[in-house]
Amino acid sequence: MSVITYREALNQGLAEELGRDPNVVLMGEEVAQFKGSYKVSEGLLEKYGPSRIIDTPISEAAFSGLAVGASMMGMRPVVEFMFWSFCYVAFDQIFNNAANVRYMSGGLINVPVVFRGPANGGTNVGATHSHTPENFAANTPGMKVVCPSTPADAKGLIKSAIRDNDPVCFMENTILYNLKDEVPDDDDFLIPLGKAKVVVEGKDISIIAHGKAVHTAVEVAEELQEKHNVSAEVLDLRSIRPLDQDAVIDSVKKTNRALLVEENKPFCGVGAQISFLIQDQAFDYLDAPIARVSAVDAPQAYSKSLEAAQIPDKQKVLKSALKIL
Helix, strand or coil: CEEEEHHHHHHHHHHHHHHHCCCEEEEECCCCCCCCCCCCCCCHHHHHCCCCEEECCCCHHHHHHHHHHHHHCCCEEEEECCCHHHHHHHHHHHHHHHCCHHHHCCCCCCCCCEEEEECCCCCCCCHHHCCCCHHHHHCCCCCEEECCCCHHHHHHHHHHHHHCCCCEEEEECHHHCCCEEEECCCCCCCCCCCCCEEEECCCCEEEEECCCHHHHHHHHHHHHHHHHCCCEEEEECCEEECCCHHHHHHHHHHHCCEEEECCCCCCCCHHHHHHHHHHHHCHHHCCCCCEEECCCCCCCCCCHHHHHHHCCCHHHHHHHHHHHC
16 A cells, blocks of 8 residues: 555556556646646656557547547547546547447447546636536446546546446546545556445435545534534445445435535536435335435636535535535
């Protein structure tokens, strides 16, 4: 085990997969000489050279299309977006082509490509750089969607995503890049896609979250225990699609209450899908209505104070938890 940052864990996972499989390449704006906009690819150019760590022009449509074509021919490209907000420029390449080729070829052509980068608000960069499109990507059949919340998950999930034969949308959070925690040094440390994790065991309420919202949920669980003698369970989804439905249902059956927390927008959000799942498969176990805390349903504000009011924080989540308790 090593104590490293979320950023370093991603770097470590990428380096290991580049070393393990010569078909893995990393491409994107400034990933090579500049070491990545968030320094996730630091040291990779020096180790693997410009034929595998590829600086691209500022054209997401072009290099996403290049990556999809390369993956169809046997490569395993990893595409870095400076912001996931820019995925919309490559809509056709990602959500029309990458997601559908395997199905339309009758399973003859795999598309093992990973699209990764930050997908979050909270950094005061305005509406067009602050999207959280995990629900949007998960709405597309054929696409897998991953949102790691810890350094260990970042490493284990990026390695699994690269080895997967389907296209994977790998959504990080810039606010978590400096988060430090223990990460296994094992080159074969993998976390399966579609496997949730109980971060905090509890019996009175299930707080279900993903990405940075998991850390907010843990803070709330700690305060509920310390000040209200309430035992809250925190479930980290880790993957949005495939979704670990059994873990969600098992948790709700145990606690009889569900609070869904996400930094995604509420309309057609991840929480909406999970809410339906719970009422469909665990309705008789509920002792209170399902509650949701999400980002405010409006474009992300540029103002620091306004944006802070848009994103779920400890007090908002705590208030909602106490209400259904």
